[in-house]
Amino acid sequence: MANSLINNPFTNPTPRDHLEGPFLREEVVLANRNHGILLEALRHDVTPAGLHYLLNHFDVPYVEDAATWRLEIGGRVRKPLALSVAQLKSLPQRTLRVTLECAGNGRGNVSPRWPSMPWMAEAVGTSEWTGTPLKGVLEAAGVESDAVEVSFTGIDRGFDRGHEHTFGRSLETAVAMSGDVLLVYGMNGQPLLPQHGFPLRLIVPGWYGMASVKWLSRIEVLDKPFEGFQQVQTYKFKTNADDAGIPITTMRVKSLMVPPGVPDWYTQQRLIDRGVTRLRGRAWSGKGTAIAQVEVSINGQWQTATLDEAKGPFAWRGWHIDWDAKPGQYVVFCRATDVEGAMQPLEVPFDRGGFGNNAVQKIQVTVR
Ligand SMILES: Nc1nc2c(c(=O)[nH]1)N[C@H]1C(S)=C(S)[C@@H](COP(=O)(O)O)O[C@H]1N2
Ligand SMILES: [Mo]
Numbered sequence: 001m002a003n004s005l006i007n008n009p010f011t012n013p014t015p016r017d018h019l020e021g022p023f024l025r026e027e028v029v030l031a032n033r034n035h036g037i038l039l040e041a042l043r044h045d046v047t048p049a050g051l052h053y054l055l056n057h058f059d060v061p062y063v064e065d066a067a068t069w070r071l072e073i074g075g076r077v078r079k080p081l082a083l084s085v086a087q088l089k090s091l092p093q094r095t096l097r098v099t100l101e102c103a104g105n106g107r108g109n110v111s112p113r114w115p116s117m118p119w120m121a122e123a124v125g126t127s128e129w130t131g132t133p134l135k136g137v138l139e140a141a142g143v144e145s146d147a148v149e150v151s152f153t154g155i156d157r158g159f160d161r162g163h164e165h166t167f168g169r170s171l172e173t174a175v176a177m178s179g180d181v182l183l184v185y186g187m188n189g190q191p192l193l194p195q196h197g198f199p200l201r202l203i204v205p206g207w208y209g210m211a212s213v214k215w216l217s218r219i220e221v222l223d224k225p226f227e228g229f230q231q232v233q234t235y236k237f238k239t240n241a242d243d244a245g246i247p248i249t250t251m252r253v254k255s256l257m258v259p260p261g262v263p264d265w266y267t268q269q270r271l272i273d274r275g276v277t278r279l280r281g282r283a284w285s286g287k288g289t290a291i292a293q294v295e296v297s298i299n300g301q302w303q304t305a306t307l308d309e310a311k312g313p314f315a316w317r318g319w320h321i322d323w324d325a326k327p328g329q330y331v332v333f334c335r336a337t338d339v340e341g342a343m344q345p346l347e348v349p350f351d352r353g354g355f356g357n358n359a360v361q362k363i364q365v366t367v368r
Pocket of ligand 2: 055101102103104209210
């Protein structure tokens with residue numbers, strides 16, 4: 001049969017559209033592959049690696065022998081390089097505690113929702129990432145003066161909306177050259193796990209997760225903007241299909257609560273005993289912006305939470321508050337404000353792709 005007669009479902013996919021109501025089979029399959037943090041694990045300052053959320057567009061590459069891995073640096077550089085992980089490990093080492101959040105976190109609560117990975121609230125985690133600053137490697141390669149962007153490409157490949165591509169993203173040169181962007185080989189003091197980018201990934205502190213390219217194999221310095229699918233065709237805030245969109249960059253201010261009390265298995269609703277109970281959670285923002293305040297609302301009564309010690313500019317901040325709970329039904333939520341004055345909205349902001357939902361997380365609690 002001639003190729004042209006084969007109706008290729010990848011290059012000619014069924015159109016997707018917004019929907020309400022039950023999750024589709026495709027969304028459930030994605031949710032089974034890409035797990036979130038268990039919200040009780042928000043108790044940990046540093047998320048144990050196995051509890052960190054996971055977002056993979058395609059398959060996790062099988063890297064049998066890290067010794068043969070090379071990171072190529074090319075494009076508009078004076079001296080193209082191909083570095084092994086061992087060579088990167090011999091360069092100045094830096095460990096940064098960084099909270100990562102998926103830009104699609106909260107998509108499942110947007111109405112109508114875009115069919116994709118249906119995150120509710122749990123696509124966030126904090127790790128101690130160890131690597132070497134990208135800046136030093138770019139300087140060693142010698143960035144040409146006409147450089148405008150730097151692109152980063154993994155080795156995972158697949159299709160999205162008819163386009164075959166390898167996962168890749170870019171940063172403006174000035175962002176790439178900020179000393180905080182790291183070429184990472186360690187997570188919480190251990191080698192990266194396969195699903196988190198072994199043997200090498202990028203970490204872009206303060207940005208939503210898509211910027212932190214896993215299985216990083218090529219860096220290209222460009223004299224014009226990068227046109228990769230994941231840069232141009234997605235990760236834009238849009239109000240409708242014709243909207244050119246605003247590129248998604250740094251994280252919006254947000255907070256989450258460790259679910260209080262005990263859950264019901266099926267509904268995951270919460271039950272606590274009367275008396276003083278400590279509510280705890282985490283708050284974070286993007287760009288290294290500190291948290292100024294966390295407020296807690298219990299059936300509409302606002303109180304200011306106590307902030308725990310800050311653990312670095314890019315890591316979430318713990319908070320707590322004591323609640324003398326009386327029997328009844330409650331809706332409990334927390335709201336963070338950062339030092340630039342950005343505050344979480346009470347209502348879910350609409351975005352076409354369900355990106356950037358930083359609305360407060362409302363928890364139903366029964367006190368007995
Ligand atoms: N190569 C590659 N890098 C990637 C992705 C991917 O699918 N492929 N997903 C990105 C997205 S959307 C997010 S949110 C983070 C998730 O990182 P984690 O799975 O280590 O938590 O990785 C980013 N880097
Ligand atoms: Mo993501």
